[in-house]
Amino acid sequence: MYQLAEEHEELRAAVRALTEKEIAPHAADVDESERYPVEALEALNKAGFSAVHIPEEYGGQGADAIATDIVIEEVARVCASSSLIPAVNKLGTMNIILGGSEELKHKVLGDIAGGATASYALSEREAGSDPAAMRTKAVRDGDNWVLNGTKCWITNAGESSWYTVMAVSDPDAKNPAAGISAFVVHADDPGFVVGPKERKLGIKGSPTREIYFENCTIPGDRIIGEPGNGLKLAFTTLDHTRHSIGAQALGIAQGALDATIAYVKERQQFGKAIAEFQGVQFMLADMAMKVEAARHLVYAAAGKVERGGKPGPSSAPGVTSLIPTSSRPMIQLVPREDAVLHLWVSNQSFVDDPVAVTISIDGVEVVDQQFRVGNQHNWMLFPIDAPRGRHMLSVMSDTGAELEKPFSLPVRGHRYAVLNYWNYQDRDGRHFTWHIQNTPVGFA
Numbered sequence: 001m002y003q004l005a006e007e008h009e010e011l012r013a014a015v016r017a018l019t020e021k022e023i024a025p026h027a028a029d030v031d032e033s034e035r036y037p038v039e040a041l042e043a044l045n046k047a048g049f050s051a052v053h054i055p056e057e058y059g060g061q062g063a064d065a066i067a068t069d070i071v072i073e074e075v076a077r078v079c080a081s082s083s084l085i086p087a088v089n090k091l092g093t094m095n096i097i098l099g100g101s102e103e104l105k106h107k108v109l110g111d112i113a114g115g116a117t118a119s120y121a122l123s124e125r126e127a128g129s130d131p132a133a134m135r136t137k138a139v140r141d142g143d144n145w146v147l148n149g150t151k152c153w154i155t156n157a158g159e160s161s162w163y164t165v166m167a168v169s170d171p172d173a174k175n176p177a178a179g180i181s182a183f184v185v186h187a188d189d190p191g192f193v194v195g196p197k198e199r200k201l202g203i204k205g206s207p208t209r210e211i212y213f214e215n216c217t218i219p220g221d222r223i224i225g226e227p228g229n230g231l232k233l234a235f236t237t238l239d240h241t242r243h244s245i246g247a248q249a250l251g252i253a254q255g256a257l258d259a260t261i262a263y264v265k266e267r268q269q270f271g272k273a274i275a276e277f278q279g280v281q282f283m284l285a286d287m288a289m290k291v292e293a294a295r296h297l298v299y300a301a302a303g304k305v306e307r308g309g310k311p312g313p314s315s316a317p318g319v320t321s322l323i324p325t326s327s328r329p330m331i332q333l334v335p336r337e338d339a340v341l342h343l344w345v346s347n348q349s350f351v352d353d354p355v356a357v358t359i360s361i362d363g364v365e366v367v368d369q370q371f372r373v374g375n376q377h378n379w380m381l382f383p384i385d386a387p388r389g390r391h392m393l394s395v396m397s398d399t400g401a402e403l404e405k406p407f408s409l410p411v412r413g414h415r416y417a418v419l420n421y422w423n424y425q426d427r428d429g430r431h432f433t434w435h436i437q438n439t440p441v442g443f444a
């Protein structure tokens, strides 16, 4: 029936026992002194809970997304700052798991599984929600890459050993989003500089800093995947990690609820514990209901991403998702014979600005079109010849979001066009199935 697997509950019990004993006693001091939670790092590393998501072949435990969220949730329940150790270890390594070479995976993931930590550097002062506007540059210099620029609000910067960094490697790319690559930088690399800590309202034990690249020189093999793939990897990483921040918020809420319950049982007024007043009980019931509802939503999102879906609401063709989506990295097109791929585009909202769409097969652009959609049921059809064999397919909007079925195009003015579905058929009109990371998702 509908419940978490036994091993998930066992994991929760194990993490809770650890956090109560090793992390909770230091939480108040970590927050008050605004210091990195070294005790938590040590305890999590010792117990093997600091990066449970790392696949087993690289020395990790290969935990699924829900298990990883349970670890984050349970740590956040006693110390929000400490929960960013497992959360940002996942954020900082997901690019590599998704797109890195085997050598890079063994080197970096192995190090993280062994206790080192990672950060993720996408944002810049003028490129927050719109990361395709980033200015940090990466230039090839012989066997090396040389990075210059500034990244902003980088969680755990200064503490982490490894940084996944997105930078512009092709400033002349027609679509700026396709000119961004992802790299791994080590804290000891020459030209890597860490700025002062930001002053924050909360989660003060986890430093948030700028990082600077001043002719920062890294070996050529530290690029993650192919040049131009960086933003796609960065967005896919966010698909895999946004629910982790939900897990963090959930843990904080559970911690607050548990602390409240303990307090109302202890606090006496009018000769009895305030827990005995019905008005207080109503409030506690509401809190518990909201926390439990959040838990199911977080786990459902985690499960959905793990299965190869999107973290947004369940969607069917024609249903608008208001979450600007990005896609899985491996969309495999498997035609049995030469065929035509039809991409259908519709809109469910009025869009005045033209939207540019780039479609690539095996990294080669096959469609680069602007279209304007002006009424409720406007359809566009892009036919693409696809030879037999396995092909990697990607679709980019002009805002840099990579797209898949069914997906939305974030456009200026905060309105959305919806690309309804992929309809893949051969020349005789027979329909085929899409495979995303080997999971059939298409219309057979």
Ligand SMILES: Cc1cc2nc3c(=O)[nH]c(=O)nc-3n(C[C@H](O)[C@H](O)[C@H](O)COP(=O)(O)OP(=O)(O)OC[C@H]3O[C@@H](n4cnc5c(N)ncnc54)[C@H](O)[C@@H]3O)c2cc1C
Residues within 6 Å of the ligand: 119, 120, 121, 122, 123, 125, 127, 128, 129, 130, 152, 153, 154, 155, 156, 208, 410, 414
């Ligand atoms: C504590 C903290 C830690 C962080 N850690 C990291 C990190 O580790 N690595 C990293 O790379 N970044 C990190 N960030 C940066 C974070 O990802 C950005 O803050 C975020 O991308 C939003 O960018 P922004 O702050 O520039 O907001 P803006 O982009 O300026 O947005 C301002 C407001 O406008 C809204 N808005 C913007 N565009 C749209 C749109 N198209 N449709 C609707 N609404 C829109 C936003 O929702 C928001 O409410 C961190 C930020 C904080 C505060």
